[in-house]
Amino acid sequence: MTGALKKGMVLLVVVFVGYYMFSDPNGLAQTTKDGGAALWKALTSLFGALIDFINAIKS
Numbered sequence: 228m229t230g231a232l233k234k235g236m237v238l239l240v241v242v243f244v245g246y247y248m249f250s251d252p253n254g255l256a257q258t259t260k261d262g263g264a265a266l267w268k269a270l271t272s273l274f275g276a277l278i279d280f281i282n283a284i285k286s
Contacts, residue, residue: 247255 244255
């Protein structure tokens with residue numbers, strides 16, 4: 228992507244989040260909370276699997 232296109236996409240995301248924040252702040256908060264919880268669950272699963280894999284290699 229070109230630099231102008233990247234800047235345009237970033238600006239578009241910022242404007243969308245800003246609009247979402249002012250039009251439905253509770254919805255944005257809930258979406259953020261749910262996304263954070265899903266990310267945390269995915270990361271703990273990933274690292275748990277990585278630890279199991281390393282332990283299997285050592286044995």
